[in-house]
Amino acid sequence: MTDADRLRRLLGGPDTAWLVRRVRQRLERGRPLTGTVTLAGAAPGQRRAVELLLGRRAGTGTSLSVSLTEIDRVLRDSGASPGGLAAAVEVLDGPVRDLARERAETAAAWEAAFGPLDEVVAARSELAGWRGRLDSSGLVRRLAAGPEEAAGLLRDLARVARGLPASGVPIGRFAAETCGDAHALDDGRPLATLAVSCARAIAGLPFRTDGGAESRREAWAAVGVHLDELSSTVLCLGLPGDGGTATGRMLAAMRGEPVSLTLRQLRRHPAPIPAGLVRVCENPVVLTAAADALGPACPPLVCCNGRPSAAVWRLLELLAGGGAEFAYHGDFDWGGVAIAAAVRDRVGSRPWRPWRYDAAAYREAASGTALTGRPSPTPWDPALAAAMTERGVRVEEEQVLSDLVGDLRAGSR
Template sequence: MTDHLTRLLGGDDLAWLVERARHRLEHGRPLTGTVSLTAATTGQRRALETLLGRRAGTGRSLTVSLDEVDRVVRASGACAGLADAVVRLRGPVRDLPALAAERDDAWRSAFAALDAHVAGRPELSGWRAWLDASGLVRRLAPEAAEAGPLLERLTAVLSRVPSAGVPIGRLAAEACGDAHALDDGRPLGTLALSAARALCGLPYAAEGGADGRRAAWGAAGVYLDELSSLVLSLGLPGDPVPGEPHVRTLRQLRRSGPIAAGMVRVCENPVVVAAAADELGAACPPLVCVNGRPSLAVWRLLDLLAAGGARFAYHGDFDWGGVAIAAAVHDRMGFTPWRYDASSYEKVTCDAPLGGRPAPTPWDPALSAAMRARAVRVEEELVLADLLGDLRTG
């Protein structure tokens, strides 16, 4: 019977027909209706005509009824029908829908711990959707069995950030049992860095090399080392050279106690500190620069100043990135706006277009509304003379 079936359907010229039938069976479709073959060879046409016992039409293409083939196979006595013939000639048929469902279940299980964690942290919901859209996890761990443990470790890391300040090796050791698990280039390090960027409002995909990685982790309260996290200031008690800008490392600040400084002005850009040093020197009142997204050193210094009884006045760029930085400082430290309100914004003449996503300004809700309406960007350099005047008068 097997030889009979091989002679009937097993030749190379009918292989296309058997494969079309197998494809249908694998996808759970019945062997009914027709299948076609374009640009059929003479051998393929003759083989089909021999199978059916009739002419197979004219032209380059072939169209055949699967119902008719099934009847021919049954009538031949070679097997129980076309579906049986496919199995005998090609082996067991896979149930592709069932396999796909199993894979989907496996991937849902792999993401289960992470999804449960993200459900309680709306600030990570956009990042979680990005993981699916970008396919990052499946590139790093192609199989669900491999991805599951990876995502469980990622969840353990996320449960510990943002942090009040922890070295990345310690975070990795405590969360994963491997001090190098979050190293640059490791799968977990790549995923966790994207989450850290999400937590501080940055694009999820990594950019900026080592400096960008350091800044993203720093904004999440994790430092790569104590010496690369810096903060720039002027006029603080204990500065080694009065009137000159001073850079403190996180290492120095972690060993410092509260700093009593009264009112402390906080700016976003180093140009303000440099100009204040040039024009005011030792007469400049306490001034701290966050220099973009605050590093751990910045947060540590602000915390020490707050512990010493300091009050803060803040100024930054009038753009949505500057607003996000100011909001982070306001949420953690609180401040009085230093020419950083709607009235001050409206007074500046500028036509630089404002891009980005609008954000609230809780220290002055009218500022966000004014920026959306006016849609121009004002950098600190444009109001530098006013800021220096404030510093000059204390």
């Protein structure tokens, strides 16, 4: 049986505290209590304490080296700690942690916490890179106090990921439908931070762990979720108006000038918009040039203005419902390709074709700046992606404005 009083006299004083601490560290790391430990710059009191413990001189010099095997033997033989040095440390300083076991348990808990999200990621290849960035950035571990808190957070995030992309829903309704809480995705909440990064991944936008209000608005809009009905807008030119609705009367009155429609206006428009062939471009400069050159004669033209907002999707939906056919042009870069693919997928069964947005048009365009980013497929013309990869230059719509305006002029006749 351990002689606690004697043990404290031998090993429990302040001058042997360094030794007990070193032994505890070894035990916690699963290392054997063999070999020696050394204290540099040992004080006279620390040296005398070790000499009392060992019953002999502890050498000379500024450092103090102690054999753990010898201390273990002394404690056993003296009866101060029949269980040896490891048992003595627990008597003096409490139970020893098994750090290896704790690390394994923590790792298993984190793996289980990520389980629901990993099920979603396994079925969606576009999320694989984002999932890796969550690990490398440590974003989840910064937002959650531990795996138990993270488990609930990641379950909700998995539900959000399953629900994206949406089809032009308010963020409060989307949050209520996916998380059971209309405020779950409010700015500043941990889930909102993770969810907007997921939205960026699904939309093909670069990974970010933060960003301003406009960045968040853009990310949500790109996956069909709008933060409010007034900030989401779409630019258009040449759409036919009507006398029966407020939006129709505004389009008729503004014929020949670019018009900015809000999501609120479009959600309240009661009927599809018949427009025949609708050309879709990426940049507002095309609308400006078309308005200057053609005025009221310009045929229907819609501008995505970068990543399509909820208002863009709603307008295309109204046009598709009216029997429209679509022709798309954008910047010849990987972002433009992604927008083209998104529009093509969104209009679904309606006829869609590239508008000077194929390999032949790309090769004919003047050289631009260096093409950067991750390549994306161009299923409407696989040769386009191959040509862009081979040529390696970016061509903006501004560089081919005259050709685009010429097509619009021909379409107005």
